[in-house]
Amino acid sequence: xxxxxxxxxxxxxxxxxxxxxxxxxxxxxxxxxxxxxxxxxxxxxxxxxxxxxxxxxxxxxxxxxxxxxxxxxxxxxxxxxxxxxxxxxxxxxxxxxxxxxxxxxxxxxxxxxxxxxxxxxxxxxxxxxxxxxxxxxxxxxxxxxxxxxxxxxxxxxxxxxxxxxxxxxxxxxxxxxxxxxxxxxxxxxxxxxxxxxxxxxxxxxxxxxxxxxxxxxxxxxxxxxxxxxxxxxxxxxxxxxxxxxxxxxxxxxxx
Ligand code: GLN
Numbered sequence: 001x002x003x004x005x006x007x008x009x010x011x012x013x014x015x016x017x018x019x020x021x022x023x024x025x026x027x028x029x030x031x032x033x034x035x036x037x038x039x040x041x042x043x044x045x046x047x048x049x050x051x052x053x054x055x056x057x058x059x060x061x062x063x064x065x066x067x068x069x070x071x072x073x074x075x076x077x078x079x080x081x082x083x084x085x086x087x088x089x090x091x092x093x094x095x096x097x098x099x100x101x102x103x104x105x106x107x108x109x110x111x112x113x114x115x116x117x118x119x120x121x122x123x124x125x126x127x128x129x130x131x132x133x134x135x136x137x138x139x140x141x142x143x144x145x146x147x148x149x150x151x152x153x154x155x156x157x158x159x160x161x162x163x164x165x166x167x168x169x170x171x172x173x174x175x176x177x178x179x180x181x182x183x184x185x186x187x188x189x190x191x192x193x194x195x196x197x198x199x200x201x202x203x204x205x206x207x208x209x210x211x212x213x214x215x216x217x218x219x220x221x222x223x224x225x226x227x228x229x230x231x232x233x234x235x236x237x238x239x240x241x242x243x244x245x246x247x248x249x250x251x252x253x254x255x
Contacts (some may be wrong), residue, residue, distance in 0.1 A: 030070075030072055030228045031072075035073045035075050036075075036095055036229070037074075037076075037077050037093045038096070039084040039087055039088065039093040039096040040059065040078050041078070041081040041084065041098040041099065042078045043081075043171035043172045044059075044081075044098065044172060044193060045057055045193070045197065046196045046254060047059040047217075048060055048097075055078070058249055058253050058254075059099065061249040061252070062097070062116065062246070062249055065236070065249065066219075066232075066233055066237055066240065067236070069239050072229075080147065080148075080171060081098055081146060081147070082148030083148075084096045085109060085110065085220070088109075088220060091222065094221065094229070095219060095221055095229070096221075097220075099117075099119070099190060099193060099217055100218060100220055101150045101190075101216065102217070103153075103215065110220040110221065111220065112218030112219065113220075113234050113237060114234050114238070116216070116218065116219065116237055117216065117250075118214070118217075119193075119214075119215055119216065120190070120212070120213050120214040120215055121191065121212040121213050122191040122208075122209070123186055123188060123208050123209050123212065124187045124194050124206065124208070125185065125186045126182065126204060126205060132208060134208065135158070135162055136162070138163070138164045138185065139162065140163055141164055141165070141184075141186065142165045142167055142184040143155050143164045143166055143184060144169060144187040144188075145166060146168070146169055146171065146172055147169065147170055150190075150213070151187075152188075154188055154213065172189065172197075176197070180203060180204045187205075188212065191207070196254070
């Protein structure tokens with residue numbers, strides 16, 4: 001008898017504790033007072049960059065506008081691109097917007113918003129380089145890429161086939177410099193980023209050949225735990241597209 005009472009008491013307590021933890025568990029639901037941490041890669045104009053003390057760019061304006069439209073608070077955390085997905089997994093970040101391409105491999109780890117920008121990879125060489133016209137002319141050469149990117153994946157996946165040596169950098173400017181200095185023969189970067197950088201700065205680089213792939217940028221949250229946040233991000237994005245604000249933001253940087 002006593003045992004039975006103890007057992008029922010134990011069950012009641014367990015149930016209560018369970019109910020409490022459900023009440024406190026904010027995963028999945030969006031808390032208006034919480035400040036959501038957004039991981040960004042500020043070496044990536046026109047999507048994200050630092051101008052003095054402020055962050056600017058298409059991604060910055062988009063996520064700010066989405067948060068405003070959907071009534072949630074955010075703060076930015078700048079880091080190397082390669083650190084962003086690990087930081088999401090470690091729950092040091094809630095959201096990532098970083099010119100991040102939606103890929104099947106990443107989809108296993110994160111949930112992506114609807115696509116918000118069309119991109120894709122392109123080969124880049126020094127301005128006065130005339131023998132390299134496509135990835136098939138890279139045999140025996142060094143190719144610079146940025147850690148954790150789709151460009152790095154393309155280069156390492158095709159290293160044997162193309163006969164290239166891959167060198168990896170933490171950020172885009174370091175990778176650009178490597179080719180400008182002649183330390184690497186080529187680099188692989190997202191088309192919209194390198195074409196913008198090449199116009200804005202005197203990089204001494206040029207784009208060659210066709211795009212190596214086509215992909216789309218998405219906003220990422222940790223997989224399976226942020227359904228409502230993701231819904232809000234998608235709703236906000238759709239609202240911005242509908243109101244014309246999306247175009248306005250893109251035009252601010254890409255006109
Ligand atoms: N779009 C590329 C990727 O997702 C590069 C992103 C970046 O360098 N910020 O891997």
